[in-house]
Amino acid sequence: MPIYEFACKKCGHNFEVLYRASDGTSMPFCPACKSKKTEKLMSIFGGKFGNASAGGGKSCSATSCPPS
Ligand SMILES: [Zn+2]
Numbered sequence: 805m806p807i808y809e810f811a812c813k814k815c816g817h818n819f820e821v822l823y824r825a826s827d828g829t830s831m832p833f834c835p836a837c838k839s840k841k842t843e844k845l846m847s848i849f850g851g852k853f854g855n856a857s858a859g860g861g862k863s864c865s866a867t868s869c870p871p872s
Contacts, residue, residue: 814839 811818812834821832833840 809845810834810842811845812837812839813841813843818845 807820807822809818809820810832815834815837817834817836819832819835831840831842831844834842
């Protein structure tokens, strides 16, 4: 089961959630302030245990990527 990291846009609290595909349409609320203005970040599995040389999944480094 994938674990995703979320960031609260209201208070800035970061938290991790076991996120099921069937719940994909509903964002979890912030455990700190109960706001639903949350933003999904990179999966901790892909981010911390993936290919470290991939630099976040892109072929270019953070410094060479043009700003999106
Ligand atoms: Zn919050």
